Amino acid sequence: NAGVTQTPKFRVLKTGQSMTLLCAQDMNHEYMYWYRQDPGMGLRLIHYSVGEGTTAKGEVPDGYNVSRLKKQNFLLGLESAAPSQTSVYFCASKGFRREQETQYFGPGTRLLVL
Amino acid sequence: AQSVAQPEDQVNVAEGNPLTVKCTYSVSGNPYLFWYVQYPNRGLQFLLKYITGDNLVKGSYGFEAEFNKSQTSFHLKKPSALVSDSALYFCAVRVGVNSGTYKYIFGTGTRLKVLA
Numbered sequence: 001n002a003g004v005t006q007t008p009k010f011r012v013l014k015t016g017q018s019m020t021l022l023c024a025q026d027m028n029h030e031y032m033y034w035y036r037q038d039p040g041m042g043l044r045l046i047h048y049s050v051g052e053g054t055t056a057k058g059e060v061p062d063g064y065n066v067s068r069l070k071k072q073n074f075l076l077g078l079e080s081a082a083p084s085q086t087s088v089y090f091c092a093s094k095g096f097r098r099e100q101e102t103q104y105f106g107p108g109t110r111l112l113v114l
Numbered sequence: 115a116q117s118v119a120q121p122e123d124q125v126n127v128a129e130g131n132p133l134t135v136k137c138t139y140s141v142s143g144n145p146y147l148f149w150y151v152q153y154p155n156r157g158l159q160f161l162l163k164y165i166t167g168d169n170l171v172k173g174s175y176g177f178e179a180e181f182n183k184s185q186t187s188f189h190l191k192k193p194s195a196l197v198s199d200s201a202l203y204f205c206a207v208r209v210g211v212n213s214g215t216y217k218y219i220f221g222t223g224t225r226l227k228v229l230a
Protein backbone atom coordinates (compact mmCIF):
# COMPACT_ATOMS: atom_id res chain seq x y z
CA ASN A 1 0.00 0.00 0.00
CA ALA A 2 1.99 2.99 -1.31
CA GLY A 3 -0.62 5.65 -0.49
CA VAL A 4 -0.17 8.70 -2.74
CA THR A 5 2.80 8.82 -5.08
CA GLN A 6 3.97 11.64 -7.35
CA THR A 7 6.15 11.56 -10.45
CA PRO A 8 8.64 13.14 -10.98
CA LYS A 9 10.17 14.30 -7.70
CA PHE A 10 12.09 17.17 -9.26
CA ARG A 11 12.14 18.83 -12.67
CA VAL A 12 13.76 21.82 -14.32
CA LEU A 13 11.95 23.38 -17.27
CA LYS A 14 12.69 26.23 -19.60
CA THR A 15 10.05 28.91 -20.12
CA GLY A 16 7.54 27.73 -22.69
CA GLN A 17 8.16 24.01 -22.26
CA SER A 18 5.36 21.68 -21.30
CA MET A 19 5.19 18.84 -18.83
CA THR A 20 2.79 16.57 -16.99
CA LEU A 21 2.89 15.73 -13.30
CA LEU A 22 1.42 12.38 -12.36
CA CYS A 23 -0.35 11.60 -9.10
CA ALA A 24 -1.41 8.05 -8.27
CA GLN A 25 -3.27 6.71 -5.24
CA ASP A 26 -4.05 3.13 -4.27
CA MET A 27 -6.69 3.81 -1.61
CA ASN A 28 -9.69 3.85 -3.96
CA HIS A 29 -10.37 7.46 -3.04
CA GLU A 30 -12.94 9.47 -4.96
CA TYR A 31 -11.53 12.93 -4.34
CA MET A 32 -8.15 14.08 -5.60
CA TYR A 33 -6.51 17.52 -5.37
CA TRP A 34 -3.55 19.42 -6.77
CA TYR A 35 -1.99 22.15 -4.62
CA ARG A 36 1.00 24.38 -5.01
CA GLN A 37 3.08 25.49 -2.05
CA ASP A 38 4.92 28.78 -2.11
CA PRO A 39 6.79 30.52 0.73
CA GLY A 40 4.49 32.65 2.85
CA MET A 41 1.40 31.59 0.92
CA GLY A 42 0.69 28.16 2.30
CA LEU A 43 -1.05 25.65 0.06
CA ARG A 44 -3.28 26.91 -2.71
CA LEU A 45 -5.68 24.68 -4.58
CA ILE A 46 -5.08 24.49 -8.34
CA HIS A 47 -7.66 21.92 -9.51
CA TYR A 48 -9.54 19.09 -7.95
CA SER A 49 -11.64 16.09 -8.92
CA VAL A 50 -14.60 14.48 -7.18
CA GLY A 51 -14.52 11.34 -9.28
CA GLU A 52 -13.31 9.65 -12.42
CA GLY A 53 -13.93 11.81 -15.45
CA THR A 54 -14.68 14.98 -13.46
CA THR A 55 -12.49 18.00 -12.72
CA ALA A 56 -13.04 21.46 -11.29
CA LYS A 57 -11.06 24.66 -10.85
CA GLY A 58 -9.58 25.70 -7.54
CA GLU A 59 -8.17 29.04 -6.42
CA VAL A 60 -5.24 29.31 -8.88
CA PRO A 61 -6.11 27.30 -12.04
CA ASP A 62 -4.65 29.58 -14.72
CA GLY A 63 -1.84 28.00 -16.72
CA TYR A 64 -2.73 24.47 -15.64
CA ASN A 65 -4.93 21.70 -16.96
CA VAL A 66 -5.89 18.40 -15.37
CA SER A 67 -7.36 15.07 -16.30
CA ARG A 68 -8.81 12.17 -14.32
CA LEU A 69 -9.27 9.39 -16.84
CA LYS A 70 -8.77 6.69 -14.22
CA LYS A 71 -9.93 6.81 -10.62
CA GLN A 72 -6.46 6.20 -9.25
CA ASN A 73 -4.64 8.82 -11.34
CA PHE A 74 -4.82 12.61 -11.45
CA LEU A 75 -2.62 14.38 -13.99
CA LEU A 76 -1.56 18.03 -13.82
CA GLY A 77 -0.36 19.59 -17.06
CA LEU A 78 1.56 22.74 -17.77
CA GLU A 79 1.17 23.59 -21.46
CA SER A 80 3.63 26.49 -21.54
CA ALA A 81 5.63 26.82 -18.35
CA ALA A 82 6.34 30.24 -16.86
CA PRO A 83 8.79 31.24 -14.09
CA SER A 84 5.78 32.07 -11.89
CA GLN A 85 4.99 28.35 -11.88
CA THR A 86 8.18 27.57 -10.01
CA SER A 87 6.83 25.91 -6.91
CA VAL A 88 6.41 22.68 -5.00
CA TYR A 89 3.35 20.77 -6.14
CA PHE A 90 1.44 18.42 -3.87
CA CYS A 91 -1.25 15.96 -4.74
CA ALA A 92 -3.74 14.72 -2.16
CA SER A 93 -6.64 12.29 -2.06
CA LYS A 94 -9.53 11.44 0.26
CA GLY A 95 -12.61 9.25 0.36
CA PHE A 96 -16.12 10.63 0.15
CA ARG A 97 -17.56 9.28 3.38
CA ARG A 98 -17.72 11.48 6.48
CA GLU A 99 -15.23 9.30 8.35
CA GLN A 100 -12.81 9.73 5.46
CA GLU A 101 -12.34 13.47 5.85
CA THR A 102 -8.56 13.18 6.13
CA GLN A 103 -6.55 14.12 3.07
CA TYR A 104 -3.53 11.97 2.25
CA PHE A 105 -0.67 13.85 0.61
CA GLY A 106 2.03 12.76 -1.77
CA PRO A 107 5.70 13.64 -1.20
CA GLY A 108 5.62 16.55 -3.64
CA THR A 109 7.18 17.56 -6.95
CA ARG A 110 9.66 20.40 -6.94
CA LEU A 111 9.47 22.34 -10.21
CA LEU A 112 11.91 25.02 -11.31
CA VAL A 113 11.08 27.05 -14.42
CA LEU A 114 13.97 29.05 -15.84
CA ALA B 115 -15.18 35.28 2.21
CA GLN B 116 -14.34 31.95 3.74
CA SER B 117 -10.82 31.81 5.06
CA VAL B 118 -8.41 30.53 7.64
CA ALA B 119 -5.66 32.57 9.30
CA GLN B 120 -2.49 31.62 11.10
CA PRO B 121 -1.30 34.88 12.61
CA GLU B 122 2.21 33.73 13.52
CA ASP B 123 4.82 32.90 10.90
CA GLN B 124 7.04 31.31 13.53
CA VAL B 125 6.70 30.11 17.10
CA ASN B 126 9.72 29.39 19.26
CA VAL B 127 9.41 27.34 22.42
CA ALA B 128 11.84 25.65 24.76
CA GLU B 129 11.83 21.88 24.95
CA GLY B 130 9.57 20.68 27.73
CA ASN B 131 7.42 23.81 27.70
CA PRO B 132 3.84 23.87 26.48
CA LEU B 133 3.25 25.07 22.95
CA THR B 134 0.36 26.75 21.17
CA VAL B 135 0.01 27.36 17.45
CA LYS B 136 -2.89 29.66 16.62
CA CYS B 137 -5.57 29.35 13.97
CA THR B 138 -8.74 31.33 13.35
CA TYR B 139 -11.33 30.71 10.69
CA SER B 140 -14.22 32.29 8.86
CA VAL B 141 -16.73 29.93 7.25
CA SER B 142 -20.46 29.71 6.92
CA GLY B 143 -22.19 26.90 8.74
CA ASN B 144 -20.55 24.36 11.02
CA PRO B 145 -16.82 24.17 10.37
CA TYR B 146 -14.76 21.09 9.65
CA LEU B 147 -11.26 21.99 10.89
CA PHE B 148 -7.92 20.25 10.48
CA TRP B 149 -4.28 20.45 11.48
CA TYR B 150 -1.50 19.04 9.32
CA VAL B 151 2.26 18.92 9.88
CA GLN B 152 5.00 19.09 7.28
CA TYR B 153 8.54 17.97 7.96
CA PRO B 154 11.36 19.16 5.65
CA ASN B 155 11.11 17.86 2.09
CA ARG B 156 8.01 15.84 2.91
CA GLY B 157 4.31 15.99 2.15
CA LEU B 158 1.75 17.04 4.73
CA GLN B 159 0.69 14.58 7.40
CA PHE B 160 -2.66 14.65 9.18
CA LEU B 161 -2.56 15.48 12.91
CA LEU B 162 -6.15 15.90 14.00
CA LYS B 163 -9.58 17.17 13.01
CA TYR B 164 -12.72 18.64 14.48
CA ILE B 165 -16.04 17.76 12.86
CA THR B 166 -18.48 17.67 15.73
CA GLY B 167 -18.69 16.73 19.40
CA ASP B 168 -16.14 17.45 22.13
CA ASN B 169 -14.43 20.80 21.67
CA LEU B 170 -11.09 19.33 22.75
CA VAL B 171 -9.73 17.08 20.05
CA LYS B 172 -6.78 14.76 20.61
CA GLY B 173 -4.52 13.76 17.75
CA SER B 174 -1.22 12.20 16.81
CA TYR B 175 2.11 12.65 18.64
CA GLY B 176 0.47 14.08 21.78
CA PHE B 177 -1.06 17.09 20.04
CA GLU B 178 -4.52 18.39 20.81
CA ALA B 179 -6.62 21.29 19.61
CA GLU B 180 -9.45 23.25 21.13
CA PHE B 181 -12.41 24.33 19.04
CA ASN B 182 -13.85 27.64 20.24
CA LYS B 183 -16.96 28.62 18.32
CA SER B 184 -17.40 32.05 19.89
CA GLN B 185 -13.83 33.05 19.07
CA THR B 186 -13.82 31.13 15.76
CA SER B 187 -10.51 29.58 16.73
CA PHE B 188 -8.92 26.15 16.57
CA HIS B 189 -5.56 26.45 18.32
CA LEU B 190 -3.11 23.55 18.30
CA LYS B 191 -1.53 22.68 21.64
CA LYS B 192 0.88 20.27 23.26
CA PRO B 193 1.66 20.13 26.98
CA SER B 194 5.38 19.46 26.59
CA ALA B 195 7.25 20.25 23.38
CA LEU B 196 9.92 18.02 21.88
CA VAL B 197 12.76 19.07 19.58
CA SER B 198 11.35 16.57 17.08
CA ASP B 199 8.12 18.62 16.96
CA SER B 200 9.98 21.29 15.00
CA ALA B 201 8.18 21.50 11.66
CA LEU B 202 5.73 23.55 9.60
CA TYR B 203 2.13 23.37 10.79
CA PHE B 204 -0.93 24.08 8.68
CA CYS B 205 -4.48 24.72 9.75
CA ALA B 206 -7.22 23.98 7.20
CA VAL B 207 -10.98 24.32 6.91
CA ARG B 208 -13.44 22.54 4.67
CA VAL B 209 -15.74 24.72 2.61
CA GLY B 210 -18.72 23.72 0.54
CA VAL B 211 -18.63 24.27 -3.21
CA ASN B 212 -22.05 22.88 -4.09
CA SER B 213 -24.25 20.09 -2.91
CA GLY B 214 -22.02 17.29 -1.73
CA THR B 215 -18.79 18.80 -3.06
CA TYR B 216 -16.14 20.31 -0.83
CA LYS B 217 -12.70 21.81 -1.02
CA TYR B 218 -10.19 22.83 1.60
CA ILE B 219 -8.60 26.15 2.41
CA PHE B 220 -5.22 26.09 4.10
CA GLY B 221 -3.58 28.71 6.24
CA THR B 222 -0.18 30.10 5.36
CA GLY B 223 1.56 27.86 7.87
CA THR B 224 3.39 28.39 11.15
CA ARG B 225 6.94 27.24 11.61
CA LEU B 226 7.44 25.73 15.04
CA LYS B 227 10.96 25.70 16.40
CA VAL B 228 11.57 23.81 19.62
CA LEU B 229 14.84 24.76 21.25
CA ALA B 230 16.86 22.24 23.23
